[in-house]
Amino acid sequence: MTKAGSWRFLKDVRVWMLVGLIAGIAPAAWYGVYQIFKNEKTWLTSSYMIQLMGGWLATVMGVVIGLPIAAWLADRASAAERRKQRQQEERLAADMRARTLTVVGRELASSLPGLQEMASGTLTRFHYNVGRWNALTSSGDLKWIRTLSVIDDLAEAYEALEVVNVLASSWLTSLGTHRIPGEGPHLARQLAVEAANDATAAIEKALQTVDAELPQPVSAMERQSKV
Structure with missing residues (x-):
């Protein structure tokens, strides 16, 4: 598989739409939480909020990073299967x-x-x-x-x-x-x-x-x- 072929999944519009959606929601959600708790002086030091925001950010980062990787692995597996089938057809x-x-x-x-x-x-x-x-x-x-x-x-x-x-x-x-x-x-x-x-x-x-x-x-x- 060529280098260009390995990254073919990046041309999939659906992947980038989902990544863009998640990336767009993250700052909006953060701003919303800030507006709710901006009058609370201790909201950022609250252990509950720290855990909540930490878990939320970890989830967002996992999706943003993991989704392209998962798509890349799926694309490689599909390309390998197509290559195997093509070789079998050529041998036949x-x-x-x-x-x-x-x-x-x-x-x-x-x-x-x-x-x-x-x-x-x-x-x-x-x-x-x-x-x-x-x-x-x-x-x-x-x-x-x-x-x-x-x-x-x-x-x-x-x-x-x-x-x-x-x-x-x-x-x-x-x-x-x-x-x-x-x-x-x-x-x-x-x-x-x-x-x-x-x-x-x-x-x-x-x-x-x-x-x-x-x-x-x-x-x-x-x-x-x-x-």
Whole structure:
């Protein structure tokens, strides 16, 4: 807590109104007592009055001094509680961000082997997982990834995967039926190969961005072993 923050309670108008009220009553009360007993020569020496005024002054001084101190202590306790809550929220956000990035990173990394084979002209897989990304998008959990550039790279990678899924399915269909109008299986293969190259580049870029955001970057081997 900063020094200015520690004394923030002094800006509370209610504190100063109460202190001012007490400080204003004190001289008025003293003057009133004086007017009542001014004709009594011994009123100031009276043990009763001395005790009465001494107790009254002690009470006034205690309130005037104690009230700001009590307000200061309450303000410090409130600030400490707010700071503790803010730290807990920051830890939760950091943990959820790491979990979310790890999930999508593993899903993207699982597509790389099949994409590399497709880019070489071999169709061994005609569908690539995008389910986790869709689930996170639908649930709103992408809010934990607060860096827009990271979200952009991930969205681009998954968009490229969606294109690959469509073209891989078309390629597979053309191999079985040979009924695609025009170029036939050759065109389907060419489009799928190009899409696989684009998706590979987009995924590798997204994984680099994810690794930069994670406290402990995950290697490609670790990702593939945990998918």
